[in-house]
Amino acid sequence: MGGGGGRGMRVATDPGDLPAALERCRSEAAAAFGNDAVYLEEFLPQAKHIEVQVVxxxxxVVHLGExxxxxxxxxxxxxxIAPSPGLDPAVRDALCDAAVEIAQAAGYR
Incomplete structure (x- = not known):
């Protein structure tokens, strides 16, 4: 599965819009990444987008912060923005620890 840069992403707020949105995602993903596999997740309009970088x-594996x-x-x-403003230190630690654990389990290099 490929992804990045907002390609292959759509928001469908009405169930009737889902088939067309899914087809557009598959087509765009295939053109951009050579792979039309997609996954669905719930859209959370007020969510914060937090990333943890690992090497x-x-x-x-070590993390480089969030x-x-x-x-x-x-x-x-x-x-x-790093570090993420307003992120509770306990949540920050849990996110970074989880990212390292996942990457180690995957044999990340």
């Missing part, structure tokens, strides 16, 4: 060598990427236009990031 690994296949054995050990960043907030909520300022977007057409699903493309405009500004990234």
């Amino acid at each position: 690994g060598d296949g054995r050990r 960043r907030e990427c909520s300022a977007q236009r057409n699903h493309q990031k405009i500004v990234e």
Whole structure:
């Protein structure tokens, strides 16, 4: 599955719009990434977009902290702020720990 830059993403607020939105996503993803696989998730309009960057060598993984990427236009990031303002320190620690654990389990390099 490929993705990035807002390509292959659509919001369908009405169930009747879903088939056409899904077809457009598949077509756009195939053209951009050579793969038309997609997944569906609930749209949360007021959600914060927080990312944790990790680096690994296949054995050990470390995180480089989190960043907030909520300022977007057409699903493309405009500004990234690090560290994320207003993020509770306990939540920050939990996010970073989870990112490292997931990357280690995947053998990330």
